[in-house]
Amino acid sequence: MKKVEEMNYYELLNIGPTANNEEIQKAYHLACHTYQTDSLALYSVISEAERSQILQKIEKAYHTLMDDREREKYNNQLGISCSRKGQERQEEYDEKREQAPSSARSNSARGLDVKGPDTGKGSDTGKGPESAKNSEGTKQPPPDLSDPQYLKKLRERKGVSLQEISEATMISVHSLTDLEKGEYARFPGRVYVVGFLRAYAEYIGIDVQQAKAHFEIMYLASSGKPKK
Amino acid sequence: MLARFFQKSEDENKQAENKKVEKIDKKIWAVAGGKGGTGKSIIASSIAVQLARRGKRVVIIDADLGSGNLHTYLGVTPTTITLADFLRDRTANLSDTLTNTQYENLFLISDANEVLGLANISSQIKEKLIQQIKELDFEYIILDVGAGTAYNNLDFFLISDQGLLVAVPEPTSIENMYRFIRCCLNRKLMRRFQDSPYQPLIEKAAYPKEAGGFRTVYELVEKIYQLDQAAAEAMVDEILKFKPRLIMNQVRSQTDIQAGDSIRDVTRKYLGVNLNYIGFVTYDDHVKLSARKRVPLFQEYPNSGAAVCIRNIVNRFLG
Numbered sequence: 176m177k178k179v180e181e182m183n184y185y186e187l188l189n190i191g192p193t194a195n196n197e198e199i200q201k202a203y204h205l206a207c208h209t210y211q212t213d214s215l216a217l218y219s220v221i222s223e224a225e226r227s228q229i230l231q232k233i234e235k236a237y238h239t240l241m242d243d244r245e246r247e248k249y250n251n252q253l254g255i256s257c258s259r260k261g262q263e264r265q266e267e268y269d270e271k272r273e274q275a276p277s278s279a280r281s282n283s284a285r286g287l288d289v290k291g292p293d294t295g296k297g298s299d300t301g302k303g304p305e306s307a308k309n310s311e312g313t314k315q316p317p318p319d320l321s322d323p324q325y326l327k328k329l330r331e332r333k334g335v336s337l338q339e340i341s342e343a344t345m346i347s348v349h350s351l352t353d354l355e356k357g358e359y360a361r362f363p364g365r366v367y368v369v370g371f372l373r374a375y376a377e378y379i380g381i382d383v384q385q386a387k388a389h390f391e392i393m394y395l396a397s398s399g400k401p402k403k
Numbered sequence: 404m405l406a407r408f409f410q411k412s413e414d415e416n417k418q419a420e421n422k423k424v425e426k427i428d429k430k431i432w433a434v435a436g437g438k439g440g441t442g443k444s445i446i447a448s449s450i451a452v453q454l455a456r457r458g459k460r461v462v463i464i465d466a467d468l469g470s471g472n473l474h475t476y477l478g479v480t481p482t483t484i485t486l487a488d489f490l491r492d493r494t495a496n497l498s499d500t501l502t503n504t505q506y507e508n509l510f511l512i513s514d515a516n517e518v519l520g521l522a523n524i525s526s527q528i529k530e531k532l533i534q535q536i537k538e539l540d541f542e543y544i545i546l547d548v549g550a551g552t553a554y555n556n557l558d559f560f561l562i563s564d565q566g567l568l569v570a571v572p573e574p575t576s577i578e579n580m581y582r583f584i585r586c587c588l589n590r591k592l593m594r595r596f597q598d599s600p601y602q603p604l605i606e607k608a609a610y611p612k613e614a615g616g617f618r619t620v621y622e623l624v625e626k627i628y629q630l631d632q633a634a635a636e637a638m639v640d641e642i643l644k645f646k647p648r649l650i651m652n653q654v655r656s657q658t659d660i661q662a663g664d665s666i667r668d669v670t671r672k673y674l675g676v677n678l679n680y681i682g683f684v685t686y687d688d689h690v691k692l693s694a695r696k697r698v699p700l701f702q703e704y705p706n707s708g709a710a711v712c713i714r715n716i717v718n719r720f721l722g
Contacts, residue, residue: 177621178619178621179672179673182672189668205661205664205665205668206668208658208661208664208665209664209665209668209669214665215572215573215574215577215662215665215666216577216662216665216666216668216669217665217669218574218577218578219574219577219578219581219582220581220669220673221673319655319656319657320654320655320656320657320660320685321655321656321686365706385657385660387711388654388660388683388685388708388712391685391687391707391708391711391712392685392686392687392708394708395687395688395689395707395708
């Protein structure tokens with residue numbers, strides 16, 4: 176039980192000492208979202224000065240933990256050592272990343288996961304926290320689920336073609352186009368839409384639940400009259 | 404002790420991140436939120452209907468004393484006998500006020516009345532009501548708690564096995580939800596430690612802006628830890644038992660959805676409470692339409708976005 180001001184970098188980011196770069200980046204992005212200017216979650220809880228101070232500490236935490244040497248020095252200060260388990264997790268992650276399809280790697284490297292965090296390694300992508308922050312919400316705000324172009328925009332930002340998805344999922348380009356346009360009436364039934372949507376979302380690496388939430392919104396909007 | 408607390412909190416947090424809601428077999432669920440108009444009643448009634456549709460024997464109680472309108476969301480015509488009859492001692496048993504709904508195994512205890520002063524019941528009547536709520540013979544008892552931090556609302560929330568907080572992505576809703584969490588925790592601690600020598604210190608935590616008041620629960624625990632480690636440990640255990648769950652309602656964007664994660668984090672770090680973010684419900688005009696028609700959302704629009712989201716939340720609870 177600690178005050179936020181007394182938390183170490185791991186505690187501040189809600190990660191364990193064995194967290195790999197991917198986990199650190201995810202945690203960093205959530206922390207940036209939480210402590211951003213006019214944060215909804217912080218409303219009435221802390222002052223602007225406190226918010227700014229914690230955000231600076233988050234930036235410092237990110238820089239330190241993403242740098243192997245700095246992290247080692249910091250761990251020594253805390254009296255913890257990066258366990259073998261942590262190193263193994265990182266190696267496993269690197270290995271998976273190497274084996275991933277080229278499109279998935281490029282998506283990851285672009286840091287355009289709809290969930291926000293860049294899933295690629297910072298050192299490989301050359302993306303620093305500033306650029307990461309940009310993808311979070313300043314220059315590239317997260318897509319709106321009620322945006323009819325939601326799927327298409329995400330796919331294009333990730334640089335994945337419909338043809339590529341079609342080859343991987345065995346769903347025709349025509350159907351994928353209908354899916355993106357919200358032409359749900361052209362599918363044999365709702366179950367097909369949901370199934371195709373899942374395959375689509377999983378392939379381009381976006382959150383399936385959010386894609387389904389988008390579908391629910393668009394489905395209702397497109398049906399004109401609510402369906403029972 | 405402090406390290407132990409933190410470790411427990413960390414474990415809880417990881418659970419929340421993984422969005423794994425443990426299966427439960429306890430039966431009282433309270434739906435609250437601190438702010439009016441966040442969708443508490445529609446979510447409470449929809450959860451009750453969904454449980455009933457899954458074959459559970461359910462009663463939903465309109466615990467929004469003086470402002471109840473659950474009957475409208477459930478499409479039940481106001482009956483002659485309501486909760487007011489029990490509260491005014493016109494009937495001895497709460498079970499006498501049960502009303503049928505269109506679902507065979509779902510019952511309502513309605514608060515549809517215009518009785519002056521019903522929102523201000525005495526503590527004796529409230530205790531009697533709580534006792535009889537606990538004795539109701541149902542698999543699930545859903546309490547639709549009113550807005551605000553009146554003791555009635557806090558106490559109804561605190562008797563539940565599962566406390567669900569409904570918030571919408573607006574500053575006023577979030578502010579009131581934090582206020583509700585703080586007040587609930589203070590109320591819980593004051594009740595648990597009412598005969599303790601540290602009761603005056605706990606009271607100070609309830610007035611954070613007064614001189615000598617504690618701004619956060621951490622400061623309170625720290626102070627008691629300096630005086631009595633065992634008492635502080637008991638207090639931490641009590642704090643850890645308080646695990647409300649968050650539902651973000653009326654979300655329209657990914658940012659709204661992600662706000663739930665941030666709120667969970669802020670609640671843990673600044674309020675010392677393990678809030679579990681269990682899901683979101685999309686903004687959906689069908690909710691309003693079903694209310695206008697005075698029929699349950701699940702009856703009229705079972706495949707609407709909001710209904711799907713609520714069904715997902717219930718399914719995750721039931722497994």
